[in-house]
Amino acid sequence: MLAASKIGTPREAFGGGAGEDAFASFILDAHAEALVSRRGFGLSEHIFRSLVEASDG
Incomplete structure (x- = not known):
């Protein structure tokens, strides 16, 4: 997951x-x-709390 988010990828800057x-x-x-x-x-x-709120509504 972190590799896909580009964390740890060297920056050109x-x-x-x-x-x-x-x-x-x-x-x-x-x-x-x-x-x-x-x-x-x-x-x-x-995410869990959002799903609970959505199912209550």
């Missing part, structure tokens, strides 16, 4: 190059670990 390509996977892993430790970012809870 930083000049690119082999260094950024080499460390992009580390950035992606760090973001994934942070999300896991925080138990996600709350999207599923928001």
Whole structure:
């Protein structure tokens, strides 16, 4: 999911190059670990509440 969202993908604004390509996977892993430790970012809870509200109406 994070790879598809382009998190960890080197940006051209930083000049690119082999260094950024080499460390992009580390950035992606760090973001994934942070999300896991925080138990996600709350999207599923928001979707669930929206569905409950829609079914009540």
